[in-house]
Amino acid sequence: MTSLFEVMPAETAVDTPVRKLTVNVNGKQETLKVEPRLLLAHMIRQALGLTGTHVGCDTTNCGACTVLFDGAPVKSCTMFAVQADGHDITTVEGLASASELDPIQEGFKDEHGLQCGFCTPGMMLSAKALLTENPNPTEDEVRWALSGNLCRCTGYQNIVKAVLLAAESLQHQEASKDEGETL
Amino acid sequence: MTIDEVKIGGLGASRPRVEDNRFIRGKGNYVDDIALPGMLHMELLRSPLAHARIKSIDVTAAWAIPGVRLVLTGEMMASRNLAWMPTLSYDTQAVLATDKVRFQGQEIACVVADDPYIAKDACEAIIVDYEPLPVIVNPTQAMTAGAPVIRDDKENQHDNLIFDWEVGDKDGTDAAFSAADVVSELELHYPRSHPSPIETCGSIADFDRSTSKLTVYMTTQAPHIIRAAVAMVAELPEHMIRIISPDLGGGFGNKVPVYPGYVVSILASILLERPVKWIEDKTGNLISTGFGRDVYLRGQMALRKDGKILGVRMHTDSDHGAFFSDAQPSKFKIGLMHSAFACYDIPTAHLTAQGVYTNKAPGGVAYRCSFRVTEAMFFQERMVQAAADDLGLDQAEFRRLNFVQDDDFPHRTPFGFLTDSGQYGKCLDIGLEAVGYKKFLEQKEEAKKNGRLLGIGISTMTEPLGAGNSREYDILGIKMFDSAELRVHMTGKAILRTGAKSQGQGHETTWAQIVAHELGIPADDVVVEEGDTDTAPFGMGTYASRSTPVAGAAVSMVSRKIRAKARKIAAHLLEVSEEDIDWELGRFYLRSSPDRGVTIQECAMAAYSNVPDGMEPGLENNAYYDPPNLTWPFACYIATVEVDPLTGVWDVLNMVAVDDCGVRINPMIVEGQIMGGLTEAYAMASMQFITFDDEGNCVGSNYMDYLLPTAWETPGFELHEVVTPCPHHPIGAKGIGECATVGGPAAFVNAVMDALKGSGVRNVDMPLLPDRVYEALTTSRDVSGAPPIRTS
């Protein structure tokens, strides 16, 4: 761990300002002390060890660092950690439950929606936000919703298919739930 | 009883990818994900100027920042003889600049600190005093008499020329041109571009004084080459160097060269005796690491009136930046540029090539490309279209007329390669049918009447993959073979290691499928490991679409060695002689009584528990595969577009791809590779390029200026396949990683040029940005994309 969020080594212990913050990450309450300039992406990756959130460009272009911030997709490379104080963050590690993958994760695997996997966590979280808001998107809506996430490997076609497949299976789940309730 | 090969995940199975299980959970293990105890962080200071003498560097303020552990400059590197390092093309490259900076973004100093933020702060505190020098941004300038000599560090270098190279038959070609009815000409620039994997480059060097061992986690496509390079540069014993290439977030050729950041992090770790991590930022990656392309091509085609091509002349001027650090096979200075026109039956050809230094980052890496074949095929297909237009012939028929015919193999290409198989006409037919060629031509005429501009572009090509046979292909003298090592455990499960290194191609999935095909061991029972030089057999790594043609072949061969031993064990178990048994997938059986047999798993158990007298126990082996020839996949890409005459914006209406990459190991993965490649082709054609102003400032140093297509712009693709097995590859595969990036751009550009046909415009350089297309439409003149020459 680096000194950005831990006790400063003796010889470097100058007056670095430190802020305390509490954040709910993947359903778990975390309290940390951080330098005010620490980026959210670095807090997630280094302080919390959740390295599934990637940094590709650090200029808000590639979307590899996308996380859900109170449910909305944000690029964590251009937010400060302190801005997350009191908020809910979901990272890729929070997508699956202990026993089950999220249908979006299933979709990406089934449709070969990833190659090197570097863009994948961000892509899946953008897709998650889309499907929460719009459970039955068209291909164009999927493409638009993912247009803040760059993928260099796949050509997107299979990513789009993966999201549409996930939408279908989520609806299927909903339908069988409803059926269960009415029966 | 017979095993269904697809069910066990053998050849032809669209087996779900093994590596996805960790990637979709965010559990990949990329270099930046690794944290070692006591690890420090390194940042590089880069030059803001493209050409300048360094008068002084003052690092006092940087040292004064709390948390700074080390500041290194070129001078300090020089005191350890490490200021310069050899490149993969027998040149030298500055690690940290001593005398001059030669491109914008060049590495000048490094800071190692407790965290990356402090290291960045300290870099900003370093004061460098420069004396600016005149800047050269293109070959014309570089070769002008009296141009400043960029590489004045090299003895005997009195100009900016790197090489002068030629291949082919000059006299024969001259004769063909004298006999020609028509001579077609074309001149174009294939712009500089950056492979730009989303993950940048980085390393963690960890020198352990107590064992003298250096471990380096590194973003490299070729870990063994790096180990050799580190041994030579740092003068460390090779067995004390361990290079680990963990998961890579894409490579595309960008992660083949040795970069200064790697070397500096290694020295820093040795000096500090602590792990040192260096993770490049995106700008650092875009402005300093291996570019692709940047070649000016011109040529002529000698034609007979009836459409027969009689000969071709080509000349290329390539801009390599400040250091010649290409990773080309050492015999071929301009890579495999002379693979151009290989799918056409052309009697004679001649190519001349010049490479020059400029004040730009070192370039010329094979960006999703087998050593310059991308430029070769682009020129070929643009030239073929221009020639068809000059003759007034249909572009599809002109190609068909000149194709090498199915029964003409093996065929000697005009530059001397030997192609071995293909069904070029069939691929073209499928493509034309899929795109609705005839109908589209009618629609196009119809649309024209209403002022709408439609166009169709074809690109057909065979490219050489799988470098290569060791007679001809080496990098720094190391022959370009590859390797595999297979250990079958007692219970019939296995571990396979190869000298290749996946960057998203899915080797963990596909290599196991080859084992399944050869041995009948279910793919799920085979774990695949790559990228650790302490455990993997020596190999040249993954680039130039060489994994399946070379390492994949080694996987087949090692499996066959295992099978040969298992056969002896089977004979022993069945108490018969080897000649009396036959093999079917996963099982040896008695020819005379097929019900009596033993499975490969039973043989594996016996290998550790019941071997015949005199046989070594165990069931493991390795194979080094030296391919007899290159492989030659073929592809036909056809794009249709509509150009808006009022804005120059063009939309893709349809993109059809017909690929013949021989036998497909995993069709799902093959199609993924094709779609990824087509997207990079579309990117090249439409938006992606890195240019420079006349002061050598890189325009395209971040993703706001260097445009990559998103899901929104990227068109949909329609894929088709033809399978012509490679006659010399053990499973008939030819490789696929790059075909679409290589062949795709010409289809898009030809389509736009077709839409502009009749306007008098012969060429618009890539990328076909709307303003360039608009300029061509309104001026009826060609539009060049070459970087500007300073006029003042």
Ligand code: FES
């Ligand atoms: S790393 Fe945040 S958008 Fe690229």
Ligand code: FES
């Ligand atoms: S899978 Fe490699 S960047 Fe998307």
